[in-house]
Amino acid sequence: MIHNGVEDTRHFKIHQSDVISTIEKLKASQGKHYDASYFFNLAIEFCLEKQQIEKRPIISIMGLTFPEEIIYAFGAQPLWILGGSFGSALYADRFVPRDTDSVTKASLGCIRGGMTPYNDDPDLLIVPITTDSMRKVAHMLSKEVEVFPVDVPPIKSDRYSKKKWMYQINSLIQVLEKKTKMRLSYKRLYDASMMVNAAKTEMQRLLYYSTSSSGFIPVSLVMFIINTYYFAPNILEWTQKLMILNDKFKSWKTRNIDGSAFFAHSVKPSIIIAGSPIYFPNFKIPLLFDEYNVHVAAYVNEMTRRAYSKTEIFGMKVGLDKLLEIVAHTHYMEDSSPSFPHNTSRMKFITDAAKNNVIDGAIYHVLKGQIDYDFDLIYLEEYFSANKIPAFRLETDYNYQDIELLRIRTEAFIEMISAKYENSINSDSEKMRA
Missing domain, CATH: 3.40.50.11900 (Rossmann fold)
Known part of the structure; x- marks a missing residue:
């Protein structure tokens, strides 16, 4: 089983201190003319407060190399394991070679150290194989949680790559149908795709206003808000909150x-x-x-x-x-x-x-x-x-x-x-x- 008693260890305390310290610095950097408190609260809830997801399977995704539209189409909650925590990276030091990169270590430490935001273990862990390190990690974690490795074909122009990719997607869908007891439908996938598209549209707007401004929107705050997309249990709410913020930036564009x-x-x-x-x-x-x-x-x-x-x-x-x-x-x-x-x-x-x-x-x-x-x-x-x-x-x-x-x-x-x-x-x- 994945260890969930890490709150009393020094690794979780380092993780906790890192989260709080970073948020305080981000709050200090934001302008007085806009309010990003929703995103700060979201990060605290995701990183530090154990939550209970009711009536939705938890499907973990390690890294960004997987289309979340498919997870949402099954009514499941994607749990992104991105690997940004120094505390979880320290926790994983005992399991991996010294020179393993920080993202891989932090991803492994997050799961093995119980630093995920939910009380329950994930129902399934999807691990896109983008590096040799991730291949090793997928094998290590398969002893503790059900893992579905997705081998990302490295040559996009190869005619067999698309077939291999789709074969794995279809195989995963069969697993998801069993986990969720739900059949994938056109409407669910279409609605999920439109929901994700709307969120990405607001991300694009944020990037446009930030790169067009004179430091009015700090680099750190922009990167933070985009990160919180992967924390949000409700993407529709997240998109609405960012739309409100972007509309403020738009109104200030010419004054x-x-x-x-x-x-x-x-x-x-x-x-x-x-x-x-x-x-x-x-x-x-x-x-x-x-x-x-x-x-x-x-x-x-x-x-x-x-x-x-x-x-x-x-x-x-x-x-x-x-x-x-x-x-x-x-x-x-x-x-x-x-x-x-x-x-x-x-x-x-x-x-x-x-x-x-x-x-x-x-x-x-x-x-x-x-x-x-x-x-x-x-x-x-x-x-x-x-x-x-x-x-x-x-x-x-x-x-x-x-x-x-x-x-x-x-x-x-x-x-x-x-x-x-x-x-x-x-x-x-x-x-x-x-």
Whole structure:
């Protein structure tokens, strides 16, 4: 059985302290003109308070590489195991090699250490196999909970990949029908897809307003709100709350707040932040960037990339099999996880962000042990170099002891691109006067 008595251990106390400390810092960073208390409360409930889900099977998903529309279509509650907790990563140290990446360790520790938000064990754990580490973890956990491993085909262009992906999806549906005692129907899958699409539309709006503003919406708060999508027991309510917040940002788009123009980012150098995923509560990277006078033109990681992966089905007249194929295929083709050797989806997203904005620098965040992201960086460095965009690799893990070193290195890079930016502005001003 999965251990559920971890509340009395030092690992849960570290996890608890991490959650509370991060939320306090996020609250301090938010503006006085908007209220994000719903999202803060949601995170506290999910991370620290044991809950009881009534009349709904709990289907756990490890990582982001699975279409949640299918889970919602069965009336089940998806429990996302994303692996952002330093405390749960410490708990897993006894089970895995020392150099295992923080996300894998934290995911394992979350389940084995009983740090999930529900009193009951999950009815099923779906583990998309995106790395060798996840394959090992799936095997380890299969002794404690029912595991359904999903082997993600690594070559999207291979003609057999789509068949293999759909075969596994259909096999899983048979398992879900037994678990939920419910048959998948066209209406349920369509409604679930529209519900997820609506949530992703609001995520896109949030990203648009934040990247268009002059630091009015902090980097950390944006990443946090998107993270809370994976905490919400009621996606319709979450979407409505974010819509209200986005509508406020929209109303401020063309007017000044306290004399500060909402869209006046031209006075700051613009950067792209890309690389490893940023999972709550380990927010030392986004909180670090709140300290600097830069405009973040794009955030590119698995979580933000996923916000743009919508299943376009509105008005379609197709059968259940075709609808399921569209949902599954869209998710697979748009997936930007490290399981693909040629990650064109991620690369295009980053290069498009650079093309569509005037970029003064790129910061690539890599969690120790996630070498797949370093392979992507090789190709990106060639692109950045060809376009004369300074790039900076920022490596870390979930330990907070390196925060001062990260701050020093990041500050040096920001100062360098800021000086270059100011020289460019001054040069342009002189040309105009001439």
